[in-house]
Amino acid sequence: MEQSPNSSSTDNLSIDILILAAGLGTRMRSNKAKVLHELDGKPLIAHVCRTAAALAPEKIFVVVGHQADEVKQAVGRELGEEQTGFVLQKEQLGTGDAVDAAREFLQDKDSMLVILSGDVPIIRAETLASLIQQHRNQKAACTILTVELKDPTGYGRIIRDENKKFSHIAEQKDGSKDELKVREINSGIYCFNTRLLYQMLKQITPSPVTGEYYLTDVPALLRENGETVSLYLHNDAREVSGINNRAELADLERLVHRRTIKNLMLESGVSFIDPKSVCIGADVRIGRDTVIYPNVYLEGDTVIGDECEIRSGTRIKDSKVGNGVIIQDNCLITDSEIENDCTVGPMAHLRGQAKMEEGAKIGNFVEMKKTVLGKGSKASHLSYLGDATIGENTNIGAGTITCNYDGKNKNKTVIGNNVKIGSDTMLVAPVTVGDGAMTGAGTVVRKDIPENTLAVGQPARNIRKVTSE
Numbered sequence: 001m002e003q004s005p006n007s008s009s010t011d012n013l014s015i016d017i018l019i020l021a022a023g024l025g026t027r028m029r030s031n032k033a034k035v036l037h038e039l040d041g042k043p044l045i046a047h048v049c050r051t052a053a054a055l056a057p058e059k060i061f062v063v064v065g066h067q068a069d070e071v072k073q074a075v076g077r078e079l080g081e082e083q084t085g086f087v088l089q090k091e092q093l094g095t096g097d098a099v100d101a102a103r104e105f106l107q108d109k110d111s112m113l114v115i116l117s118g119d120v121p122i123i124r125a126e127t128l129a130s131l132i133q134q135h136r137n138q139k140a141a142c143t144i145l146t147v148e149l150k151d152p153t154g155y156g157r158i159i160r161d162e163n164k165k166f167s168h169i170a171e172q173k174d175g176s177k178d179e180l181k182v183r184e185i186n187s188g189i190y191c192f193n194t195r196l197l198y199q200m201l202k203q204i205t206p207s208p209v210t211g212e213y214y215l216t217d218v219p220a221l222l223r224e225n226g227e228t229v230s231l232y233l234h235n236d237a238r239e240v241s242g243i244n245n246r247a248e249l250a251d252l253e254r255l256v257h258r259r260t261i262k263n264l265m266l267e268s269g270v271s272f273i274d275p276k277s278v279c280i281g282a283d284v285r286i287g288r289d290t291v292i293y294p295n296v297y298l299e300g301d302t303v304i305g306d307e308c309e310i311r312s313g314t315r316i317k318d319s320k321v322g323n324g325v326i327i328q329d330n331c332l333i334t335d336s337e338i339e340n341d342c343t344v345g346p347m348a349h350l351r352g353q354a355k356m357e358e359g360a361k362i363g364n365f366v367e368m369k370k371t372v373l374g375k376g377s378k379a380s381h382l383s384y385l386g387d388a389t390i391g392e393n394t395n396i397g398a399g400t401i402t403c404n405y406d407g408k409n410k411n412k413t414v415i416g417n418n419v420k421i422g423s424d425t426m427l428v429a430p431v432t433v434g435d436g437a438m439t440g441a442g443t444v445v446r447k448d449i450p451e452n453t454l455a456v457g458q459p460a461r462n463i464r465k466v467t468s469e
């Protein structure tokens with residue numbers, strides 16, 4: 001016989017987490033499982049995993065079903081393998097069935113089980129910690145995170161008894177008229193005594209309306225068995241918004257950006273000319289007195305220093321920008337680093353670990369890939385600089401190209417300090433240009449140029465008269 005754990009021992013129970021993520025999400029009208037849709041540049045499931053990990057649980061189980069492999073990969077990118085267990089729910093028979101799918105791993109554990117939904121992505125770890133705290137304090141068998149909504153349509157309603165204590169949950173499709181008037185809803189986030197949950201789960205029956213097994217039937221069963229079911233009414237309804245369709249997804253994306261921007265203005269001292277037109281990911285950090293112009297998109301793991309200007313139409317992803325940097329209009333910068341006092345653009349493209357050292361400049365229509373542009377060096381117009389190392393105070397003339405690709409391999413170009421590369425020079429890599437060297441306009445450099453040497457080549461020859469006809 002299984003024994004009910006004595007309640008006073010819940011204090012030191014370890015935490016396990018179960019994330020439900022097997023559903024397709026029909027209302028997304030997508031071929032892609034709902035939890036794989038992206039919010040703030042990351043799949044919904046990744047957000048939930050990150051929050052889950054912040055609670056330092058013993059283990060995180062994820063129930064997968066639709067596109068199980070892709071969902072596993074998305075989880076794998078966020079969590080360590082040891083920490084994670086996957087459970088396959090073959091057929092999506094409801095949230096009760098989804099939890100039951102993990103029975104073999106959890107039913108005998110003396111733990112506290114925090115259940116999260118893969119489609120409720122912006123719940124904060126602090127909120128979950130408070131939920132857990134209340135669950136412990138009240139020695140509850142189940143604590144439900146609830147919020148009040150102006151329009152509760154679609155959610156399970158929290159029905160309280162005459163003493164305002166929990167009675168049961170009424171689902172949208174199953175509830176009576178009166179029940180559906182209630183505005184306090186079930187967020188789908190709970191804390192359970194693991195053993196008791198799995199005992200009660202054996203007793204739930206399919207909904208007569210939808211045929212699904214509802215996890216939401218368990219709290220009422222616990223209560224009928226004399227256990228405490230506690231309600232944690234949270235004041236931020238947006239935080240537990242579940243995403244069921246693309247309009248809700250877009251709303252939440254906007255909310256994430258809005259909150260980030262407000263925080264940057266009020267806490268970090270960043271100016272926005274038109275905050276409504278700007279998208280800033282939640283992880284982006286920006287320094288004091290930096291000004292962000294309209295229609296800028298900053299995303300991923302991006303850090304921008306103090307006193308920068310980021311002009312309109314620029315997108316920066318996973319990049320580091322120092323202090324006093326000016327980024328002109330319509331630049332694309334990914335996986336790159338820009339040191340203090342550089343200027344970039346307009347219409348420049350940095351990617352693949354491009355690095356600009358202090359005070360360097362790249363101008364109109366310059367693309368840099370896996371290239372270091374040294375201190376104070378400039379490439380002001382129309383260039384491709386790929387797989388190159390360029391020294392200090394060197395000038396790259398308009399139209400210069402590092403011909404890094406020979407059809408098979410990518411080859412390196414090395415350019416020294418104080419070099420003057422003439423306009424339209426083709427540097428056929430692998431090739432090295434020594435310190436203080438110069439090239440004439442239109443030179444095709446196939447061999448290394450020694451220090452302090454002028455190289456010219458490929459001059460035009462006048463070959464014949466032409467007539468216009």
Ligand code: UD1
Pocket residue numbers: 020021022023024063065089091092093094095096097098117118119120154155156157169171185186187188213214215216242
């Ligand atoms: C559920 C709750 C509802 C609550 C709402 C909050 C039930 C019966 N209802 O409704 O009270 O107000 O969440 O957002 O639980 N899932 C599976 N396997 C399944 C079914 C669902 O893994 O068989 C997963 C989904 O992928 C999703 C989560 O469980 O991540 C919630 O399922 P969903 O169908 O969205 O439940 P709701 O109808 O929103």
Ligand code: CA
Pocket residue numbers: 119242243244
């Ligand atoms: Ca939902």
